[in-house]
Amino acid sequence: MTTEQRCPVTRFDHHSPEHTRDHVAIYRKLREEAPVAWTEAHGGFWVLSDYDSVYEASRDDDTFSSARHDEYGGPGLAVTIPKAPTEFHIPIEIDPPGSASYRKLINKATAPKAAEKLQPKIKHYVTGIVDSFIEEGEADLAVVAALPAILVIDWLGLDPSEYQYYVDAMHTLVSAAPGTPEYQHAAEVAVPWVTKTVREHIRHRRENPADDVTTYFIEAEIDGRTMSDDEIYSILELVISGGVGTTASLVTQSLVWLYQNPDERAQLAENPSMIDVAMEEFLRVFSPTQALARTVMEDAEFHGCPVQKGDRALLSWASANRDPDQFTDPDEVDITRWPNRHIAFGVGVHRCAGLYIAKGIAREIFTQILSRAGDYVVDMDNLVTYPDQGTNAGYHSIPVTFTPGERLLGATPLFPTHYTKQ
Numbered sequence: 001m002t003t004e005q006r007c008p009v010t011r012f013d014h015h016s017p018e019h020t021r022d023h024v025a026i027y028r029k030l031r032e033e034a035p036v037a038w039t040e041a042h043g044g045f046w047v048l049s050d051y052d053s054v055y056e057a058s059r060d061d062d063t064f065s066s067a068r069h070d071e072y073g074g075p076g077l078a079v080t081i082p083k084a085p086t087e088f089h090i091p092i093e094i095d096p097p098g099s100a101s102y103r104k105l106i107n108k109a110t111a112p113k114a115a116e117k118l119q120p121k122i123k124h125y126v127t128g129i130v131d132s133f134i135e136e137g138e139a140d141l142a143v144v145a146a147l148p149a150i151l152v153i154d155w156l157g158l159d160p161s162e163y164q165y166y167v168d169a170m171h172t173l174v175s176a177a178p179g180t181p182e183y184q185h186a187a188e189v190a191v192p193w194v195t196k197t198v199r200e201h202i203r204h205r206r207e208n209p210a211d212d213v214t215t216y217f218i219e220a221e222i223d224g225r226t227m228s229d230d231e232i233y234s235i236l237e238l239v240i241s242g243g244v245g246t247t248a249s250l251v252t253q254s255l256v257w258l259y260q261n262p263d264e265r266a267q268l269a270e271n272p273s274m275i276d277v278a279m280e281e282f283l284r285v286f287s288p289t290q291a292l293a294r295t296v297m298e299d300a301e302f303h304g305c306p307v308q309k310g311d312r313a314l315l316s317w318a319s320a321n322r323d324p325d326q327f328t329d330p331d332e333v334d335i336t337r338w339p340n341r342h343i344a345f346g347v348g349v350h351r352c353a354g355l356y357i358a359k360g361i362a363r364e365i366f367t368q369i370l371s372r373a374g375d376y377v378v379d380m381d382n383l384v385t386y387p388d389q390g391t392n393a394g395y396h397s398i399p400v401t402f403t404p405g406e407r408l409l410g411a412t413p414l415f416p417t418h419y420t421k422q
C-alpha cells in the first residue's frame with residue numbers, strides 16, 4: 001500500500017525537536033483532526049492518539065502485537081519506534097497466552113504486599129539522598145531521579161552504588177534522541193556494560209543465593225521448570241529499563257509543577273494524605289511513559305483506517321490521558337480529581353508490573369521533599385528538560401534553593417561513589 005492510499009496522513013515525529021518543545025499541543029491537534037493517522041517518520045507508522053483507539057488497541061493483542069517481529073520494522077525492541085537496541089525483553093515482547101506464566105511470577109515480586117515490604121528501604125534511600133543536600137540550602141532536585149535506579153538495582157541484589165551506570169544505559173535510551181552521540185554511547189558502551197554485569201550477577205547468584213529478587217527468579221518455577229539464565233536476564237533487563245527512568249520522570253515533572261503552583265504545594269505539604277490522589281493526577285497529565293509501539297498482525301479496518309499486516313503503530317498513553325471525551329478539562333491539573341481513569345501504566349495484559357513499587361518510591365519522595373525542603377524555589381531559567389520527550393518526558397536538571405535543614409541519617413554518605421563515565 002502506498003502512502004497515498006493510507007488515510008489520513010499526518011506529519012508526526014515523537015522524536016523531533018518540535019515534539020520536545022510542545023508535545024501536548026501536537027497531540028491535541030492530532031486528537032482533534034485525526035486520532036488514528038499515518039506518518040512517514042522512522043519508516044512509517046500509525047499514531048493512535050485518542051483514548052478509545054489507544055485503549056482498544058492495547059487490549060487487542062491478536063491485531064496489535066507486542067512480540068518481537070524482526071521481519072517488520074527491523075531488529076530491536078518491539079515496543080519502541082524506532083526499535084531500541086536492547087536484548088529480548090520478557091514478558092513485554094511476548095503476546096498472550098505465552099506471557100501469562102512469566103507475568104504471574106513477576107506479579108508475586110511486585111504485588112502490593114511485596115512493594116510494602118520494600119518501604120523501609122525506600123524510606124532509607126530517600127532520606128539519604130535528601131540528607132546529601134539538605135544542609136546546603138541549594139541543590140539540583142533532579143538528584144531524586146537517582147532513587148528509582150538505586151532501589152531497583154538494590155532490589156535485584158546488584159550493587160546500588162553503581163546505579164549511575166544503569167541510568168546511563170537505560171535512561172538514556174528513552175530520554176535522548178535516537179542517532180545522537182548520547183544515544184549511541186548508551187547503545188554501544190553503557191548497555192553492553194549492563195548486559196555483562198547483570199549476566200555475571202545471575203551466574204554468581206546461582207552459586208550464592210541471597211535474599212533478593214534475582215535469587216527469587218532463579219529458584220522460581222514456571223510451568224514446572226526453572227528458568228534459564230537467558231530468560232532471567234530478559235526479565236531483569238526489562239525491569240531495569242522499565243523501572244529506572246519512568247518514576248524519575250514522574251517525580252521531576254511533578255516537583256517543577258508544584259513549585260509553579262504554590263497553593264497546591266502548600267495543600268499537599270499540610271495534608272500528606274492527599275498525595276496519593278494527587279499522584280494519580282500527576283501520572284495522568286505527565287504520563288512518564290508517553291507512548292509505546294505495537295506491530296499490526298492482520299489487515300483490518302481500525303477506526304476507519306486501513307491498517308495492514310506488518311505496519312507499526314504507536315499508542316500514545318500521554319495523548320489518551322488528555323482526551324476531553326474521557327476527562328473534564330483535561331489540560332487542568334486537579335490534584336483532587338477522582339475517579340481518574342488514566343492509562344499512564346498502560347492497559348491490558350502488559351499493564352505495568354511495577355506500579356506499586358513506582359508509587360511507593362514517588363510517594364516517599366513527595367512526602368520528604370515537601371516536609372524537609374518544602375519552600376524550594378526553582379531557577380526556571382536553568383531547568384534542563386530531556387532532549388527527547390518522545391518516549392519518556394522529564395527534567396535532567398532542576399536547580400533549586402530552599403531553607404537548609406538537618407540530616408537525619410548522620411554524616412556517612414549512603415554508599416561510596418566510584419562512578420566514572422565510561
Ligand code: HEM
Nearest residue numbers: 091092242243246247288289292345346350352353354358
Ligand atoms: C511512574 C512509573 C512507571 C510508569 C509510568 C510505567 C509505565 C509502564 C507502561 C505504560 C507499561 C506498559 C507497556 C506496554 O503495554 O507496552 C509498563 C510495563 C512494565 N513496567 Fe512500568 N512503569 C513505571 C514504573 C515501573 C517500575 C518501577 C517497574 C519495575 C520495578 C516497572 C516494570 C514494568 C514491567 C516489568 C512492565 C512490563 C509488563 C508486561 O509486559 O507484562 N515499571 N510500565
